[in-house]
Amino acid sequence: MVSSRKERARVEEVESLTMPEAAYRKVRDNILENRWPPGFQATEQEVASQLEMSRTPVREALLRLQQEGLVEVVPRHGVRVLPVSPADMKEIYEVLTSLESTAAELAAARRLSSEELRPLEEASDAMDSALKRDDLDAWAQADEAFHAQLLSLSGNRMLKQMVLNTWDRAHRARMVTLRLRAKPVHSTREHRDLLKAIRKGDPEAAREVQRAHRERAGKELLDLLQKLGLQHL
Structure with missing residues (x-):
């Protein structure tokens, strides 16, 4: 229904x-x-x-x-x-890492209210719930909702649009490999760490948490593509 x-x-x-x-x-x-x-x-x-x-x-x-x-x-x-090659994905994740880290820094500097941060909390809860049900499609939707909300909370519309344009090209690879990777338990924990840094109003911590998150996720994806011998997606 x-x-x-x-x-x-x-x-x-x-x-x-x-x-x-x-x-x-x-x-x-x-x-x-x-x-x-x-x-x-x-x-x-x-x-x-x-x-x-x-x-x-x-x-x-x-x-x-x-x-x-x-x-x-x-x-x-x-x-x-057009296909997306591992070389493309490497560059895409470098862009995402840089811009989303800036988005996290900007969001933390805005000293957002609990109500404004509620969508990040709800997306994290939805990720946890989806993993408990082994519903990877629902997990992926909640994960993307978290990242989209982070971009909005940065308050920078140009940055948000630049990330979304790049994000589309990464989406296919993430969905193709979603069931080939280990259960994504790290992402939810990292999202909650980021939320904590933003809630505290700590721009430097928020930036570093998000940078580490994207670097880990990018390396995990690229390592998998190499392991599978995939030349393009």
Whole structure:
């Protein structure tokens, strides 16, 4: 029932968007959830037919996604979903580590109230609950909710947008490897350590906790890709 309500809300949200924005979100979702895996190719008309849209908004969406590094638009040949290599992931995690550490520092410096920090607490609780149920999909959603809320609490909209643009490219790799990694018990503990530093208003501690968290997660992912011999995702 809850799932159905969420799906209806999602459909209603998409229906309220402009056509180019709706096309962008649908295509992006197909890519990030690996329904369109790396190397997937389709003509502009095939994409438009699948989305039940005209080619004009689809073209706008594909050009936008090309700017974000998710696809390559080839004139007269359509679109190809770009792979993400281990080298790409290394660079992506370096960017995430730097920018999210700054976000944590900025959030701590703002001396946020308990009410403002409640979403971080709730996301951490949701991660714990999901792990107890061995529901890795729910855990991943709660984890991303925590990071998204951290970006919002930084108070820096430009920083948030830069991270989200980079984050999309890391999402596919995280979801592909989610069930190949050890149970992610470290992340929740590290999130709670970060929340503690932000609540205390300690920017330096918050920055270092978040830096260590992203460095560990990045190394874990890259080590797994190397172990599995995956050249791209």
